[in-house]
Amino acid sequence: MSYLNDEQKYKILGMLLTRESGVELIEYLEKMEKHSYGDTPDSKQSTLRSILSNLSIKNGHPIYYLFNDIVGFDLDKDLEPDSLRALVLEIGDLVKDAELIRITLGFSPDDVFTHKLYEWFKSEIQTPFVLDIDVNKEMLGGIQFVYRGKFHDLSLEKKLDGVLAKLNNS
């Protein structure tokens, strides 16, 4: 049984933005799973809210946003262990199967800029994807990325080469 439709999947990936965030989410979900089922019966929690509380996850946290706003789980209702397990697996597959855009920047981007980057690529790419951002401090500026095996160089070095070539030809 699938808990997520296409819209929900896009929302989750749009929330995650990067593969790194996806991996962190999966790690959180696995922790939740342990807290909900636990190795011993004592550790079992009845509701999703109590589980999030025990993990110090509050409103505004991506996990909170995932369950409350995207998936639409009732936080105060008893959580079926199988449901949570299935959801964790499905999100894991979603992150794993999403197309990956490997990006190189000359600086470390903040969340707001990463979100802007994601939105820009979202306007160009129609399939589910996540970003994989690498920082190269030697890079002068601009951006380089690889999508579906194709390298796109929009770095300042490349732009500078073009300008110099034009100067040379003139």
Add this chain to the structure above:
Amino acid sequence: MLHLPSDFLTYTILLIVFALFQGSLILILVYLFVDKVLISKKDTLDNDIVKQEAYDKALNVLEDAKEKSLEILGTSNDRARKILDSVDYINVETKKELDLELKKLSERQVSTFENLSSDLINVYKNSLEDQHKVGLAQIEKTSEFVQEELKNQITDLKDSLQKETAQSEEQVRAMISSDYEHTKAEIEKYKNEKFAEINLKVYELIPQITKEILGRTLTIDDHQSVVLKILDDAKRDSSLNI
């Protein structure tokens, strides 16, 4: 009364002498004539010299002949006189007649020689004048011929010079053109090499300089703006084919 054998011998000797003298004159005239003919056939100015030499020789021969004739005649007269003196039986009147005859003979001989010299000089003079005229005509002809020849040679030389000058000009022009093209190519090559060197240095320097400047001046916000602008530009000009 005359002693006939002696007188006859004397006159015979005189006649023989006279005949010899005349014969030598004829020989001299033949010699001069042949010499003149030979000389007239010569065309060059050396003829004058040859003729002068011939003339001198002829005069010498004539002079010698004259001297010898006079000498012979003198001797003959002396001998005749001696013979006449020795003949006692020749009367005074006869002697005088003989002397007179001898004197006349001598004078005639001298006159003949003088006429002969005068004729010879005239002949020589005429010959010289003729030769001079022929020489002048030949010189004129030669001059015209030389002039024409010179003219032709000058024309030929002029044509040849013009041709050679034109050829030289063409060769020089070709050489200059070739040198110019070669030099131009070398300059172009040198220029390209220098430009390549400069460009290489520029390529090396500009990124370094730019990086240093941008690295010092670009903030994180600037970097972010640059990235988004580059992406938007690529999207706008469709250069990014995702």
